[in-house]
Amino acid sequence: xxxxxxxxxxxxxxxxxxxxxxxxxxxxxxxxxxxxxxxxxxxxxxxxxxxxxxxxxxxxxxxxxxxxxxxxxxxxxxxxxxxxxxxxxxxxxxxxxxxxxxxxxxxxxxxxxxxxxxxx
Amino acid sequence: xxxxxxxxxxxxxxxxxxxxxxxxxxxxxxxxxxxxxxxxxxxxxxxxxxxxxxxxxxxxxxxxxxxxxxxxxxxxxxxxxxxxxxxxxxxxxxxxxxxxxxxxxxxxxxxxxxxxxxxxxxxxxxxxxxxxxxxxxxxxxxxxxxxxxxxxxxxxxxxxxxxxxxxxxxxxxxxxxxxxxxxxxxxxxxxxxxxxxxxxxxxxxxxxxxxxxxxxxxxxxxxxxxxxxxxxxxxxxxxxxxxxxxxxxxxxxxxxxxxxxxxxxxxxxxxxxxxxxxxxxxxxxxxxxxxxxxxxxxxxxxxxxxxxxxxxxxxxxxxxxxxxxxxxxxxxxxxxxxxxxxxxxxxxxxxxxxxxxxxxxxxxxxxxxxxxxxxxxxxxxxxxx
Numbered sequence: 001x002x003x004x005x006x007x008x009x010x011x012x013x014x015x016x017x018x019x020x021x022x023x024x025x026x027x028x029x030x031x032x033x034x035x036x037x038x039x040x041x042x043x044x045x046x047x048x049x050x051x052x053x054x055x056x057x058x059x060x061x062x063x064x065x066x067x068x069x070x071x072x073x074x075x076x077x078x079x080x081x082x083x084x085x086x087x088x089x090x091x092x093x094x095x096x097x098x099x100x101x102x103x104x105x106x107x108x109x110x111x112x113x114x115x116x117x118x119x120x
Numbered sequence: 121x122x123x124x125x126x127x128x129x130x131x132x133x134x135x136x137x138x139x140x141x142x143x144x145x146x147x148x149x150x151x152x153x154x155x156x157x158x159x160x161x162x163x164x165x166x167x168x169x170x171x172x173x174x175x176x177x178x179x180x181x182x183x184x185x186x187x188x189x190x191x192x193x194x195x196x197x198x199x200x201x202x203x204x205x206x207x208x209x210x211x212x213x214x215x216x217x218x219x220x221x222x223x224x225x226x227x228x229x230x231x232x233x234x235x236x237x238x239x240x241x242x243x244x245x246x247x248x249x250x251x252x253x254x255x256x257x258x259x260x261x262x263x264x265x266x267x268x269x270x271x272x273x274x275x276x277x278x279x280x281x282x283x284x285x286x287x288x289x290x291x292x293x294x295x296x297x298x299x300x301x302x303x304x305x306x307x308x309x310x311x312x313x314x315x316x317x318x319x320x321x322x323x324x325x326x327x328x329x330x331x332x333x334x335x336x337x338x339x340x341x342x343x344x345x346x347x348x349x350x351x352x353x354x355x356x357x358x359x360x361x362x363x364x365x366x367x368x369x370x371x372x373x374x375x376x377x378x379x380x381x382x383x384x385x386x387x388x389x390x391x392x393x394x395x396x397x398x399x400x401x402x403x404x405x406x407x408x409x410x411x412x413x414x415x416x417x418x419x420x421x422x423x424x425x426x427x428x429x430x431x432x433x434x435x436x437x438x439x440x441x442x443x444x445x446x447x448x449x450x451x452x453x454x455x456x457x458x459x460x461x462x463x464x465x466x467x468x469x470x471x472x473x474x475x476x477x478x479x480x481x482x483x484x485x486x487x488x489x490x491x492x493x494x495x496x497x498x499x500x501x502x503x504x505x
Contacts, residue, residue, distance in 0.1 A: 081446045084450065093447050096447060101440075102440050102443040
């Protein structure tokens with residue numbers, strides 16, 4: 001099997017799919033979560049946010065995304081629900097309405113954090 | 121608003137545990153935390169007495185004829201694996217239901233994928249109940265067992281196990297009951313039901329800790345050993361001990377868990393299973409009725425709560441259930457379980473396989489005020505969508 005085809009097969013077996021975003025090849029899982037949190041940058045986030053249907057990116061959106069990432073890289077995991085609420089200074093009900101896709105598939109996914117893979 | 125978390129996930133595990141149970145676990149393990157039945161010193165004998173006494177309590181609790189056929193396991197999944205590994209043979213067929221937890225579905229899938237068995241799953245009706253005749257329709261000459269959950273962990277519906285058991289007994293097919301969601305809430309009488317085995321877990325409505333559960337077996341059912349090792353008896357023999365309960369128990373058993381399970385059974389006996397069920401059903405009925413005015417809340421199989429345990433599953437339109445769970449947790453201090461509840465086919469039946477749903481399961485320590493808080497939170501969520 002040619003090397004590229006082999007890599008593609010391996011990625012598919014792992015539930016990974018590669019996409020070109022802002023000129024870079026990025027791997028996502030089947031739900032659209034980043035495979036590697038390090039692949040995220042603000043340019044890529046802007047493309048993905050626009051794809052998700054968000055017309056206008058406000059400072060509040062960036063504050064949420066940056067909080068997610070800072071917390072994740074400092075603690076090695078996503079914030080607990082109450083930590084998230086306190087950290088962004090918003091109720092999670094407000095957060096849910098800020099991002100198309102809501103909290104998990106919206107904000108968390110677009111911040112580049114891995115798929116939490118809860119009971120699904 | 122207080123900071124106390126309103127815990128409504130008792131179908132996953134009861135919380136908090138009764139102080140009496142925790143105290144007895146600590147006291148018992150402090151005083152008798154040695155290897156039970158493995159030595160001749162007094163402490164080992166006394167610890168062994170606790171273990172055997174708990175088997176006797178469990179046998180009475182489940183209407184089982186023989187305390188020696190009460191087998192300790194880590195949980196109900198572990199107990200069901202003992203049944204599947206020790207009962208099924210190549211060429212066998214099994215009948216179960218689409219309401220089962222993955223504790224049943226995954227072992228059956230595992231055996232089928234290897235070409236060892238075949239199985240069929242009976243459907244439930246629109247209210248979440250399996251018709252016993254649906255089970256009968258799937259029976260074959262080589263059906264080795266019928267496996268049925270007593271109460272669905274997604275819908276809360278109590279299945280007609282006694283009628284299913286009667287049909288199985290008429291045809292000589294062993295009935296295996298998963299009592300994970302029912303033991304401690306509704307009476308389980310394996311003799312009256314013609315059940316050949318009952319799998320249970322200790323950490324839900326039996327108020328014990330996690331890590332303890334078991335399997336209660338009727339003497340007519342022969343289950344082979346599927347794990348092997350020390351039992352404290354017959355040590356010269358390399359063959360694993362053939363007599364019950366040791367046949368299905370290998371290695372030192374979970375004394376701390378058994379102490380908690382025993383104390384949990386005492387706790388239930390002081391209150392009565394009926395009283396606990398009545399309390400919980402009053403709460404879940406209050407929840408159901410309180411949500412009647414919420415236009416965007418969709419309840420599943422809750423139009424009638426007759427023959428239910430205290431479980432209600434729902435969705436709020438316009439909010440992913442996982443986000444709803446996070447909002448309830450952070451904004452309202454309410455802990456619920458979201459997702460598929462390890463019962464994917466029950467969700468397929470509801471049409472919620474893709475998104476999952478939100479499950480509310482009040483317990484003995486919840487109050488009407490807790491339920492009113494939950495209703496208020498859901499009303500707030502639904503209004504804003």
